[in-house]
Amino acid sequence: MSILVTGGCGYIGSHMTWNLHDAGKDVVIIDNLSTGFSWLVPDSVPVIEGDIGDSDLVARVMKEHNVEAVIHFAGSIVVPDSVTDPLGYYYNNTVKSRSLIENAVNAKVKAFIFSSTAAVYGNPDEADEPLKEDLALEPISPYGTSKLMTEWMLRDSAVAYDFTYAALRYFNVAGADPEGRTGQSTPTATHLIKVANQVALGQRDSLAIFGDDYPTADGTCIRDYIHVSDLVAAHALALESLLNGHESFVANCGYGKGYSVLEVVEAVRRVSNVDFAAKVTDRRDGDPAALVADSTRLRGITGWAPQHDDLDLIVKTALDWEKRLIEKGHNRAL
Ligand SMILES: NC(=O)c1ccc[n+]([C@@H]2O[C@H](COP(=O)([O-])OP(=O)(O)OC[C@H]3O[C@@H](n4cnc5c(N)ncnc54)[C@H](O)[C@@H]3O)[C@@H](O)[C@H]2O)c1
Numbered sequence: 642m643s644i645l646v647t648g649g650c651g652y653i654g655s656h657m658t659w660n661l662h663d664a665g666k667d668v669v670i671i672d673n674l675s676t677g678f679s680w681l682v683p684d685s686v687p688v689i690e691g692d693i694g695d696s697d698l699v700a701r702v703m704k705e706h707n708v709e710a711v712i713h714f715a716g717s718i719v720v721p722d723s724v725t726d727p728l729g730y731y732y733n734n735t736v737k738s739r740s741l742i743e744n745a746v747n748a749k750v751k752a753f754i755f756s757s758t759a760a761v762y763g764n765p766d767e768a769d770e771p772l773k774e775d776l777a778l779e780p781i782s783p784y785g786t787s788k789l790m791t792e793w794m795l796r797d798s799a800v801a802y803d804f805t806y807a808a809l810r811y812f813n814v815a816g817a818d819p820e821g822r823t824g825q826s827t828p829t830a831t832h833l834i835k836v837a838n839q840v841a842l843g844q845r846d847s848l849a850i851f852g853d854d855y856p857t858a859d860g861t862c863i864r865d866y867i868h869v870s871d872l873v874a875a876h877a878l879a880l881e882s883l884l885n886g887h888e889s890f891v892a893n894c895g896y897g898k899g900y901s902v903l904e905v906v907e908a909v910r911r912v913s914n915v916d917f918a919a920k921v922t923d924r925r926d927g928d929p930a931a932l933v934a935d936s937t938r939l940r941g942i943t944g945w946a947p948q949h950d951d952l953d954l955i956v957k958t959a960l961d962w963e964k965r966l967i968e969k970g971h972n973r974a975l
């Protein structure tokens with residue numbers, strides 16, 4: 642019996658792979674290496690280079706590796722790109738997820754964990770923060786819609802076929818493996834903490850703050866930053882719950898605390914000890930003002946208890962990984 646991790650060579654998938662490897666589980670990865678790197682995962686884990694939309698390949702891997710569970714990270718992840726390329730996002734995130742789910746059903750996979758997102762909530766009312774799972778779902782970006790449609794395919798399929806699923810709605814995932822084995826490695830990544838660390842280390846010229854006229858205390862957007870190690874621990878617990886017979890569920894993954902863009906920039910300056918410049922520019926398409934999670938449901942179902950709930954620690958682990966990338970020469974595309 643093994644666990645198929647799609648997108649296992651990506652940022653979050655590689656942390657998941659190390660988590661499962663450390664726990665002694667059998668893992669197999671399918672990744673098309675569009676944004677992932679096979680050197681981020683343990684040498685002993687098989688990496689099948691291919692696409693989750695390649696049904697023959699997926700069926701073969703599920704059969705050969707006797708796959709019992711799927712943890713599905715593969716996808717396109719940049720919110721503003723989804724605004725300019727909606728059909729590309731619906732294809733990679735929704736159409737190919739449909740194909741993967743069909744393969745999982747045919748292979749009699751028992752449990753399916755899906756990377757969903759806070760972007761399914763759209764631009765929620767301030768009064769609804771922290772956000773609970775049963776709020777109205779009104780994504781404001783094609784990225785959010787592409788993920789919500791996959792949640793719905795899983796909901797309906799789990800009724801019709803014999804498997805259970807967990808759709809985990811991640812808030813802003815950040816930080817890196819405290820042991821320094823993997824981290825966010827896409828040189829052109831657009832995530833705030835990654836970009837700010839790159840600026841602090843002289844890998845990028847400047848940091849743009851996308852808008853300071855939002856209805857928040859300092860005018861910049863508020864997000865709930867969750868350490869990637871806590872996030873993948875939630876997946877391991879969710880999988881255990883499903884395999885122990887828990888019914889399917891949808892759950893938020895975040896700490897329940899929000900930081901503004903300016904507060905994050907201050908944290909990166911403090912931790913890096915570099916007083917880099919940041920310039921306010923126009924708003925970025927598709928950005929809601931504030932997203933903060935209520936994770937009561939996740940904690941209740943799985944017993945999840947975060948270990949790294951500390952913004953400076955998140956920034957430090959990410960910064961340490963960024964330095965490692967420079968040492969390894971993996972920052973060359975910038
Ligand atoms: N990073 C965040 O803050 C965040 C928040 C919410 C949800 N998510 C979701 O988590 C998942 C992982 O995100 P990440 O930050 O690790 O991104 P990532 O880009 O580092 O990882 C995605 C991985 O999937 C692979 N991939 C993409 N399309 C594929 C395809 N069609 N077939 C096979 N492999 C494919 C890529 O090569 C990469 O290794 C995504 O589904 C994303 O939408 C991320």
Ligand SMILES: O=c1ccn([C@@H]2O[C@H](COP(=O)(O)OP(=O)(O)O[C@H]3O[C@H](CO)[C@@H](O)[C@H](O)[C@H]3O)[C@@H](O)[C@H]2O)c(=O)[nH]1
Pocket residue numbers: 718719720758759760811812813814831832833834836848849850851852862863864902925928932
């Ligand atoms: O150079 C930058 C980068 C980001 N931001 C701002 O920082 C905040 C966070 O942005 P970013 O780190 O790009 O994350 P999000 O756009 O919030 O999206 C992330 O978090 C979502 C869940 O909240 C996931 O669905 C997405 O996959 C993931 O990329 C936003 O207000 C951005 O406008 C800047 O001001 N300057």
